[in-house]
Amino acid sequence: MLEIAGRLRPYLRRAYSVADVGTDAGEVEFLVKTIGPGTAALEDLAEGSRASLLGPLGNGFSLAGLPAGSRVAIVAGGIGAAPFPLLLRALDGAGFSADLFLGGRNAAELAFRERFETIVPGETYLATDDGSLGEKGFVTNLFARRAEAEPGRYARLYACGPMPMFAALARVVERVGIAAEFSTEAAMGCGFGACLGCVIPGTEKPFVISCLEGPILPPRLIDWRKVR
């Protein structure tokens, strides 16, 4: 959770995934898309400005249980590319291979595309809504075709993007039988379980608290019929 000290607008912190870590100690990278006053204020920060960071909070993607040398899939929609540079480095470092499915509205929205070229230990598939780069259409369809063409190719799916993308992916992984970890997003007031603002409709109980029990959640814990 990041905060620009002293501001009344935005008043609350904003939650971000750690996108990457630098080679210098203490260097941490975030991917920020300007969509409202909170992100606009971060964008306006001059170099050398101070921000307050509360974290790390919640859980992270897990590599536990992956068979040695296996291959995973990563599906990223738009700003959902954020957590994957770091995950790809971790996967590569642990000897796993990974195919990346990167989608967005247009070519300009495919964040980290150049960086991914150098760090994806596997194939990369691109999709844009307007067809300006890669296949025209949803990245979820691209992933579904690849996964269905070769059942057993992926030991796990890691995904980050908007809720409709997750809902589509949940159907695919259920059909094909792939374990999945979704990095969910919900408006968070605090980030540590106090405000209960970031809940997601659940299957095992009425709501899952995204910041505390997630934000990485298996799709079976989410009641997709109730997700708005």
Add this chain to the structure above:
Amino acid sequence: MSDLLETRLGPLTLQNPILTASGTFGYGLEFTDFVDLAKLGGLCTKGLSLEPHAGNAPPRICETPAGMLNAIGLQNVGVKAFLGEKLPRLRDLGATVVANVWGDTEEDYVAVVGALEGAEGVAAIELNISCPNVEKGGMLFGNSPSATASLVARVRRATRRTLVVKLSPNAPDLVESARAARDAGADVLSLVNTFVGMAIDPVTARPRLSFGTGGLSGPAIKPLALRMVFQVARALPGVPLMGIGGISELSDVLEFLAAGAGAVQIGTANFRDPGVSGRLVDELEEHCRDRGVTVADLVGRAQRAPAGGEAGAEG
């Protein structure tokens, strides 16, 4: 802790006047990385009901200028789980616990208060009659002085503990509600809960919260809340008050004390800055020490000062 900061609220004596507000501090245990709970004047728990309660569908929160709207809908673990899992740990940590309670009916309130009655480590009960985000109960008890009086009288008979009644700023006449609560046996009044507000997505024209409306909190409401505390303190002198509404820094605390609050509750600021309550205790102590005053000296100063002029210039 010095006795510079000690404050008396009717039968309740607190080591300092800094508490944390219900709904913004979980069960306290979420904050142990950030605050020494034993250092606070007290913490008000998430509103407890007889049975666990799931709360409202998301989206539940939405940021607004200098504050936020929420419609959490009183999600909580229920009083049984609170007593079994939360309270023993709070006791071990030395926290002064104010158990906030709510129900759909008078019987529900009485039952929750009854369940808490034998528990060790509860300093006071705070009756939430002011939540704007549930269909039944909540604010319905706070918006009518006769409903307030009836509920408070019943709960008063059910508990020997210090009884705090948390008032709604949405009541048609807050002073009348305050008077009704006091006359029915409230020891302390806490004010105010959130103001009913709304935000609409300008593109889709849908309310941003699934509940439609929500409660507004944060610095945006501070002047409104401060006026209400001042007003109730003036109308009902001698009634112990806890001030709540957008308090985030020392000057806010001093303003509410001056308006007549014997203690304050820190709310939304806990989300942005989870260590703020503990820091305010330190800052208030430093303020009192530097100026050679006690908290008791600070309470109600604005009531004694002439209106406008110097009274307005302070803080």
